[in-house]
Every structure is written in structure tokens, then in C-alpha cells.
Amino acid sequence: MSTITAPTKDVPSKPRNLVEMNWDPITRIVGSLGIFTKIDFDAKKVAECHSTSSIFRGYSIFMKGKDPRDAHFITSRICGICGDNHATCATYAQNMAFGVKPPPIAEWIVNLGEAAEYMFDHNIFQDNLVGVDFCEQMVKETNPKVWAKAQSTPAPHSNLHGYKNISDIMTALNPFTGAFYREALVMSRMTREMFCLMEGRHVHPSTLYPGGVGTVPTVQLFTDYLVRLMKYVEFMKKVVPLHDDLFDFFYAALPGYEEVGRRRVLLACWGSFNDPDVCDYTYKNMTNWGRGMFVTPGVVVDGKLVTTDLVDINLNIRILLGSSYYDDWKNSQTFVKTDPLGNPVDKNHPWNQTTIPRPQKRDFGGKYTWVMSPRWLDKRTGDHLALDTGGGPIARLWATALAGLVDIGYIKATGSSVKMYLPKTTSLPEVEFEWKIPKWSNAIERDRARTYFQVYAACAALHFMEKAMAELHAGHTKTWTEFKVPQDAIGCGFHEAVRGVLSHHVVIKDGKIANYHPYPPTPWNANPRDIYGTPGPYEDAVQNTPIFEENGPDKFKGIDIMRAVRSFDPCLPCGVHMYLGNGKVLETHHSPMFGLQP
Amino acid sequence: MAAENVPYGRVTQKPSPVAEVHILWITAGLGCDGDSVSVTAATQPSIEDVLLGAIPGLPKVHLHNPVLAYENGDDFLKFWYMAEKGQLDPFVLVVEGSIPNEKIKKEGYWAALGTDPATNQPITTNEWIDRLAPKALAVVGCGTCATYGGIHAMEGNPTGAMGLADYLGWDWKSMAGLPIVNVPGCPVQPDNFMETVLYLLYQVAGLAPMIPLDDQLRPTWLFGKTVHEGCDRAGYYEQGDFAEVYGSHKCIVKLGCWGPVVNCNVPKRGWMAGIGGCPNVGGICIGCTMPGFPDKFMPFMDEPPGAKLSSAAVGAYGRAIRALRTMTQATANKEPKWRHPRAELSTGYHPRTYGTM
Numbered sequence: 001m002s003t004i005t006a007p008t009k010d011v012p013s014k015p016r017n018l019v020e021m022n023w024d025p026i027t028r029i030v031g032s033l034g035i036f037t038k039i040d041f042d043a044k045k046v047a048e049c050h051s052t053s054s055i056f057r058g059y060s061i062f063m064k065g066k067d068p069r070d071a072h073f074i075t076s077r078i079c080g081i082c083g084d085n086h087a088t089c090a091t092y093a094q095n096m097a098f099g100v101k102p103p104p105i106a107e108w109i110v111n112l113g114e115a116a117e118y119m120f121d122h123n124i125f126q127d128n129l130v131g132v133d134f135c136e137q138m139v140k141e142t143n144p145k146v147w148a149k150a151q152s153t154p155a156p157h158s159n160l161h162g163y164k165n166i167s168d169i170m171t172a173l174n175p176f177t178g179a180f181y182r183e184a185l186v187m188s189r190m191t192r193e194m195f196c197l198m199e200g201r202h203v204h205p206s207t208l209y210p211g212g213v214g215t216v217p218t219v220q221l222f223t224d225y226l227v228r229l230m231k232y233v234e235f236m237k238k239v240v241p242l243h244d245d246l247f248d249f250f251y252a253a254l255p256g257y258e259e260v261g262r263r264r265v266l267l268a269c270w271g272s273f274n275d276p277d278v279c280d281y282t283y284k285n286m287t288n289w290g291r292g293m294f295v296t297p298g299v300v301v302d303g304k305l306v307t308t309d310l311v312d313i314n315l316n317i318r319i320l321l322g323s324s325y326y327d328d329w330k331n332s333q334t335f336v337k338t339d340p341l342g343n344p345v346d347k348n349h350p351w352n353q354t355t356i357p358r359p360q361k362r363d364f365g366g367k368y369t370w371v372m373s374p375r376w377l378d379k380r381t382g383d384h385l386a387l388d389t390g391g392g393p394i395a396r397l398w399a400t401a402l403a404g405l406v407d408i409g410y411i412k413a414t415g416s417s418v419k420m421y422l423p424k425t426t427s428l429p430e431v432e433f434e435w436k437i438p439k440w441s442n443a444i445e446r447d448r449a450r451t452y453f454q455v456y457a458a459c460a461a462l463h464f465m466e467k468a469m470a471e472l473h474a475g476h477t478k479t480w481t482e483f484k485v486p487q488d489a490i491g492c493g494f495h496e497a498v499r500g501v502l503s504h505h506v507v508i509k510d511g512k513i514a515n516y517h518p519y520p521p522t523p524w525n526a527n528p529r530d531i532y533g534t535p536g537p538y539e540d541a542v543q544n545t546p547i548f549e550e551n552g553p554d555k556f557k558g559i560d561i562m563r564a565v566r567s568f569d570p571c572l573p574c575g576v577h578m579y580l581g582n583g584k585v586l587e588t589h590h591s592p593m594f595g596l597q598p
Numbered sequence: 599m600a601a602e603n604v605p606y607g608r609v610t611q612k613p614s615p616v617a618e619v620h621i622l623w624i625t626a627g628l629g630c631d632g633d634s635v636s637v638t639a640a641t642q643p644s645i646e647d648v649l650l651g652a653i654p655g656l657p658k659v660h661l662h663n664p665v666l667a668y669e670n671g672d673d674f675l676k677f678w679y680m681a682e683k684g685q686l687d688p689f690v691l692v693v694e695g696s697i698p699n700e701k702i703k704k705e706g707y708w709a710a711l712g713t714d715p716a717t718n719q720p721i722t723t724n725e726w727i728d729r730l731a732p733k734a735l736a737v738v739g740c741g742t743c744a745t746y747g748g749i750h751a752m753e754g755n756p757t758g759a760m761g762l763a764d765y766l767g768w769d770w771k772s773m774a775g776l777p778i779v780n781v782p783g784c785p786v787q788p789d790n791f792m793e794t795v796l797y798l799l800y801q802v803a804g805l806a807p808m809i810p811l812d813d814q815l816r817p818t819w820l821f822g823k824t825v826h827e828g829c830d831r832a833g834y835y836e837q838g839d840f841a842e843v844y845g846s847h848k849c850i851v852k853l854g855c856w857g858p859v860v861n862c863n864v865p866k867r868g869w870m871a872g873i874g875g876c877p878n879v880g881g882i883c884i885g886c887t888m889p890g891f892p893d894k895f896m897p898f899m900d901e902p903p904g905a906k907l908s909s910a911a912v913g914a915y916g917r918a919i920r921a922l923r924t925m926t927q928a929t930a931n932k933e934p935k936w937r938h939p940r941a942e943l944s945t946g947y948h949p950r951t952y953g954t955m
């Protein structure tokens with residue numbers, strides 16, 4: 001059974017001098033991550049990469065035997081920046097298991113809250129965490145020639161964002177002292193106020209419940225949200241051209257930069273924003289209401305949209321071991337033999353997984369991490385694909401664009417792009433942005449997609465606002481549907497965490513949780529080599545990444561590797577280890593093979 | 599050469615006796631980083647207010663938090679090694695995430711940060727706490743996981759997780775004589791934490807006395823009142839007017855809210871910028887600031903045992919009072935009779951110099 005995830009490359013015949021370089025912990029992500037690499041400084045490439053995680057908490061263990069109604073409160077705590085995505089996904093699984101559909105206004109309130117989460121999180125991650133990798137201080141320390149070039153390169157859209165040269169954008173990104181860094185931080189608070197209006201508090205919501213919400217819908221509630229939304233809309237009209245200018249500059253200043261963080265197009269999106277007009281949370285209708293989501297679910301392989309069917313997506317999820325600190329569960333009980341439509345469910349599916357931790361010493365030749373290896377079985381070829389989310393936005397936009405289903409005016413998926421319309425705001429006229437499917441799945445395009453998705457979320461919120469107000473004015477203010485917890489049931493929820501695919505699978509027996517397995521985006525992105533030897537997405541995206549940094553091994557920051565890793569928006573309250581080995585110091589060449597021509 | 603023109607008012611400015619202080623922030627407990635993220639939402643003060651010196655008289659603060667740090671990998675971790683060697687004096691150790699029990703297994707690690715150069719194995723978070731707590735000016739637990747164990751310490755957990763005071767000892771004191779400072783919340787309320795940091799900076803500068811803590815080591819001015827005492831729905835409770843379904847604007851104690859017995863100020867101050875919160879906006883209080891969280895509040899959506907009694911007791915009184923108040927309110931909603939457009943003055947004033955009679 002083949003498990004190809006990256007095109008195989010010919011091994012060079014002469015032995016390579018490889019220097020071990022490790023970064024542990026990786027900062028400016030959520031959670032702790034370490035990356036271990038071997039760098040070929042002669043060829044200016046990363047030869048090998050291992051990513052490891054160093055924290056285990058055990059949700060799937062301590063949730064056993066608990067009341068199923070508590071699942072969304074508990075699972076919110078899986079993540080400290082997107083916990084509400086977990087809580088929301090858990091309520092989707094609970095709704096299915098309990099057989100309950102929330103009233104439409106509750107769905108719009110949740111959608112408004114989740115849209116605010118995307119608007120907040122992408123903003124703070126892009127401009128306060130990732131942005132520091134592109135700031136003046138960092139660029140001066142890693143690529144002084146690029147800084148010099150930035151100082152003499154005018155920004156093509158300075159009339160829209162106000163920064164004259166590319167170097168001015170970089171200065172504005174300096175942590176704490178940069179003007180744009182601080183503006184983004186302030187904006188991240190306003191977006192969280194929007195979130196709090198709908199879901200109570202951030203990050204762990206208080207007003208979400210299975211069956212609906214506790215938020216009280218009033219004229220004041222929606223006015224308070226809308227006024228802030230329009231300020232965000234105005235802000236984004238300048239942020240998109242600012243980032244386009246910055247990212248396009250890197251391609252121009254460092255030819256070949258498209259290879260940084262590049263991997264095969266193997267993207268997964270599980271869809272986001274349910275439409276109450278079609279979504280009834282039943283498994284038997286899931287194919288249909290999945291396609292009704294305002295971010296279309298899909299698997300994209302080499303640029304082709306393989307499926308948009310959540311049932312299909314569900315059945316082919318496989319959790320593989322290989323390099324992680326767990327025992328196999330082959331001999332543990334099978335919880336679910338068939339799904340509600342009669343399809344067989346595999347032993348390696350989250351419904352049937354049993355988590356058996358076995359803490360042990362770290363061994364890069366064997367087991368080295370707490371992250372398991374989720375894979376998606378491509379029925380066409382039998383491959384277990386190491387899908388990635390690209391940090392979330394790129395996969396969402398790519399799947400939605402190709403599917404061509406979403407059309408709410410503010411957003412239109414065209415088959416090859418997504419158009420996004422922002423109406424007139426206080427000082428700026430209407431604008432239509434278009435995200436076009438890029439040529440590569442690489443660091444720069446993942447980052448660019450993030451800014452565009454901030455706009456997508458704002459556009460979606462404008463639509464949700466109209467729908468919510470219509471319900472309010474029609475007097476439909478009931479926000480919760482009563483339910484009874486069944487003795488035995490199964491449920492699954494599919495959602496997009498900020499960083500990508502999120503699924504929650506629950507099995508209820510005797511009225512209590514018998515099995516619960518959440519799969520957030522980071523295990524999909526940060527996993528290690530599986531039993532078939534297929535490396536995880538971070539590993540293969542970083543491997544064969546060329547080095548453009550001008551420093552040699554003694555001052556090496558690995559900035560190109562960091563940009564590659566951070567483009568995935570790693571969020572793992574788990575850790576990956578990159579440690580510095582005592583590598584051989586080689587003769588280093590200070591004139592890069594790629595990079596600026598003098 | 600002219601003498602420097604020193605403004606007169608500079609006499610009011612006194613530099614802090616401690617010029618600089620480092621904050622070493624370990625997020626590598628069993629956590630979700632939610633407290634670090636929460637702190638970026640604070641405005642009273644904001645993180646940049648503190649780091650850029652917006653408040654006078656305080657030491658300069660250097661923050662080492664992995665979520666926000668410029669430095670990466672070894673460049674970031676070097677501050678940990680410096681603190682251990684006494685080269686980063688004074689520093690405050692902030693811990694986020696539950697403290698695991700590393701003694702319950704033969705090998706491996708539940709939580710770790712960095713690699714030990716001698717063994718090439720990860721250094722456990724507990725090892726870092728052992729190395730750094732004795733050298734710290736103060737140790738602060740940020741969020742319920744670090745303070746009391748929280749979610750990861752619930753019944754049936756595999757890691758034996760606990761809070762800082764369980765690990766170091768409830769009577770632990772720093773070398774400067776400070777007890778562990780616990781700022782719970784799941785996550786911690788943004789301004790609660792930053793306000794506590796500001797207090798500690800004042801204390802370090804000699805401008806405030808020992809931080810007042812309750813017997814759970816929480817700042818008393820933040821955690822001294824219950825959710826119920828600060829909730830704007832308490833009026834419904836007093837009137838015996840309870841919600842039967844989620845989404846009602848009334849008191850939600852019968853739907854699972856533990857407000858009457860939970861030490862927390864969130865309904866009073868809102869979640870951030872006065873917006874949001876928990877029961878005040880329709881979210882049942884699940885007791886997330888309390889040492890008993892989460893177990894003593896589960897299942898969350900069930901009516902707490904005491905609520906049946908108290909809501910019944912207040913029911914009869916409430917119905918009667920509401921009826922009486924409705925009557926008085928009806929009277930208050932009518933204007934006095936003398937406000938009319940007729941050609942007669944019936945306000946009680948009898949004019950002698952004008953009038954139609």
C-alpha cells in the first residue's frame with residue numbers, strides 16, 4: 001500500500017555535510033513546538049526535519065464516563081486561542097447525537113461569533129506573531145541585502161495603505177514599537193468584543209449549549225456587533241494591499257522563494273458556518289447540509305477537488321501511529337461498526353480509536369512525539385494521504401473556490417477564485433477583492449490567504465447580520481430547542497478551527513460519554529512519520545526548503561524555516577522539538593545560491 | 599551653555615528602587631495557552647502599557663512569553679538558563695497550565711520545555727519550576743490550571759495534574775517573602791491578570807504593601823465577592839423570576855448557574871471593556887475560578903442542589919413583591935393630573951397677579 005505524499009527526489013551521489021540545527025521551543029505560535037533539522041549549508045537546503053511535541057493532557061481519557069452535555073465546555077479547553085471552535089464543533093456533534101436542531105436565530109448568532117473568531121485570530125496571528133518574521137528588526141538580522149532593497153522599493157499600493165516603501169511596512173511590523181503591530185493588537189481587542197457579544201467570553205464561550213445559545217437577541221446586541229464590524233471592514237481595505245505588497249516583494253527580492261515551505265497540494269477543509277435553512281444535524285442529510293455550509297468542505301489533491309461530501313470525508317479519516325508515544329488499539333473494543341447510513345467504519349477511525357498513552361524516552365529513530373498521524377484514505381488510489389490545512393485559510397479558500405457553490409453576494413465562489421465585496425465604510429468606498437487559486441501551496445501563499453480570509457469572514461458576517469436581524473424583526477427570538485440525552489447514540493461534528501479542519505467524534509453509551517476523539521488541525525499538520533514512513537506535512541514542507549538567510553551556522557536563525565513552519569499557524573498545546581545538536585561546523589559560503597543578484 | 603530647563607513638576611517623579619524586572623512566563627504546563635491569549639485582550643492596563651512604561655514610578659519590565667517573544671529556540675530559552683544561574687535577578691516566574699505528576703511513571707514526560715544537553719532528553723516543566731522558583735522574586739499562577747489544576751485535573755485524568763500550591767506547598771514563600779499569587783479563571787479574565795501584575799510592580803517599587811490574598815491565595819479585591827453579588831440578573835432572583843429555557847433574559851440559576859457560591863467578578867466588570875461575561879449575558883456560571891473546578895460543578899447544565907431550595911424559598915416572596923411593585927410601577931407610569939392643555943391652572947399655585955378669573 002503506497003503512501004506517497006511528496007515526489008521522490010534523487011539522492012545526490014556525493015555525501016552531504018549536514019549540520020544539525022534545532023529550535024525548541026518555537027515561539028510566536030500557540031503551544032510549544034520543536035523542529036529538528038539537518039541543514040545542508042553547501043546546497044543551502046534543509047535536508048531533514050522532525051517535528052515533535054512535548055505535552056500530553058489526555059482529553060479522550062478523562063472525558064470517558066462524563067455527561068455528554070458537558071462535552072462542549074470541556075473540549076473548549078483544548079485550545080486557548082480557538083477554544084470556541086472546539087465548543088462549536090462539539091455542539092454540532094451533540095446536536096447530531098441528541099437529535100436536536102437549534103432555532104435559526106441561534107445558528108446565525110453562532111455563525112456571527114465564529115466569524116468574529118476568524119477576524120480576531122487571523123489578525124493577531126498574522127500581524128503580531130507571523131508579521132515579526134517579516135519586520136525590520138528580523139530582516140536586518142537575517143537578510144541585510146533584502147532590507148537594503150526594501151528601503152528603495154516603493155510599495156505599489158501605498159495610496160491605499162499609507163506606507164511609502166516596503167521598508168516602511170517592515171518597520172511598522174516591529175514588535176511593540178511598530179505602528180501597524182500596535183494597530184493590529186488594538187483591532188484584535190475590538191474583534192474579541194464582537195465575539196463576546198455573541199458567545200459571552202473569549203476564548204472559552206459561556207453562551208453556547210447543545211440545542212442553541214443562551215445569548216439574548218435584541219436590537220442592542222446586533223447594533224453593537226454591526227458598528228464594530230464596519231470598523232473592521234474599513235481596516236481590511238488597507239490590510240489586504242499592505243500584505244500583497246509585502247509578500248510580492250519577497251518573491252521579487254528573493255527569486256525562488258516560492259520553494260520555501262512548499263509541498264504537494266494536499267489540502268483538507270471540513271467546512272464552516274452552517275445554514276439553518278438546510279442544516280438539521282442529521283447524519284443522513286449531512287452530505288446535503290455539508291454542501292450548504294458557507295465555507296465548502298472539500299479535499300483538494302494536486303489541484304483537483306476530490307470530494308465535497310462530509311459523509312465521504314468522515315468515513316475515510318484514519319488515525320495512524322508510527323512515531324508517537326501510544327500503544328495500538330487493535331485489540332480494544334470496536335465502538336461503531338457502521339455509520340447511520342450502513343457504511344462500515346474502520347478500526348482506525350476516530351469513533352473506534354482508544355487512546356493508550358505510553359510515556360517513554362524520545363528517540364528520533366523510533367518514537368519521538370505525542371502527536372499521532374491522521375491521514376485521509378483516497379479510495380481512488382489506496383493512498384493514506386498526509387493532508388494539510390495550510391494553516392486554515394488557504395485550504396478553505398481553495399476548496400470553496402473550486403466547488404463554486406457559495407454565493408451570498410458579499411462572497412461568490414467562481415470555480416477558480418473567490419470574490420469578496422466590502423461595502424462603503426466611513427472614509428472608504430466599496431471594494432471587491434478576489435482571491436485567485438495560487439500556483440503553489442507554500443509559505444507565502446498560506447500567509448496571503450490568511451489576510452484574504454479575514455475579509456471572507458467579514459463578508460460572511462455581513463450576510464449573517466442581515467439574516468439574524470430578519471429573524472429578530474419577525475419576532476423569532478427563541479434561541480434554544482429542548483432535547484433529551486439518549487442512552488446510546490453517536491455523533492460527529494465538522495467545522496473549521498481557525499487553523500483548519502476540526503472534527504469531534506462522540507459515542508454515548510448508557511447516557512454517558514463512552515468515547516470522544518477530537519481531531520484539530522494541528523495533528524493533521526504537525527504529525528510525525530506514520531507506520532508507512534510517510535512524513536507529516538511540516539516535516540515534508542520544511543524538508544527541501546531552500547535557505548535564503550545570509551547568516552552561517554553560528555548566527556543562523558533559520559528564518560526561512562520559521563516562515564515555513566509559522567505559515568501553517570501551528571497551534572499545538574503540545575510541543576514540537578527542534579533541538580540544537582553539536583553539529584560539525586562547515587566551511588560556509590556567504591554568497592547564497594538563491595537570492596539577490598548583486 | 600544654558601542650564602537644562604528642568605520642569606518644576608519633575609519633583610513628583612521618583613524612579614523605582616528596582617530599576618528592571620524580568621517576567622519569565624512558562625506556558626508549558628498542561629494548558630491551552632488561553633491565559634496568555636487572554637492577557638492580550640487586556641486594556642486596564644494593556645500589555646503594551648506595561649512594557650512601554652505607560653505608568654510612572656515602576657520598574658522597566660522585560661517580558662519573556664513564548665506566544666509573543668521575538669526570540670526563538672535557544673535564543674528564547676537562554677533567559678531560563680540565565681535566571682537559574684542568578685543572572686536575571688530579579689525575575690517573576692509566571693506559570694500557566696496544570697502541573698503534571700511526573701512521578702507516576704517509569705520514564706518519559708507529560709510536559710517539557712527545552713532539551714537537557716547532558717541526556718538529550720526534554721527537560722520537564724516541573725524540573726524548571728524546581729530550578730527557578732527558589733530564585734524568583736515571586737511566583738504567579740496565571741489561570742485556573744496553574745492555580746488549582748483545573749480541567750486537566752478532573753476525575754479520571756491520566757497525568758495526575760495539580761496546581762502550583764499543591765506542587766510547591768500552600769505555605770511556600772519566595773525569597774522575598776511573597777506567597778504564591780493565584781489569579782484563577784478559565785481563562786483568566788484579561789484585566790484581572792494585568793491589574794494584579796501592575797499591583798506587584800507597585801509592590802516591587804515599594805509603593806504598595808504585601809498583596810492581600812485570601813486563603814486560596816487569590817487577590818482579595820478581585821475575588822472577594824460572588825458572581826451573584828455582581829450579576830445584573832440578581833434582581834430577577836430577588837423577584838423569584840427564573841428562566842425555564844436558555845436564551846431567556848432572567849436569572850438562570852435553575853438552568854445550571856453556580857453564581858451564588860462562586861468567587862468571581864466577571865459579571866460585575868464584564869469580560870473585556872465592559873462587554874460580555876457569563877450569567878449576565880446568558881452563560882451559566884460553571885465555577886471556573888474555584889479550586890473545585892470542574893468536578894464540583896458537573897454536570898454543568900443541571901440545577902445546582904442548593905438552587906432548588908433557595909429558588910422555592912424566594913418564590914412566594916418574589917411573586918408577592920412583584921405584584922406590589924407592579925401596582926406602584928403603574929402609578930409611576932402615569933403623569934400627575936395637573937399636566938393638561940385646558941385653560942385652567944390646577945397645579946396648586948393660586949396666582950394673584952394673573953389668571954382668567
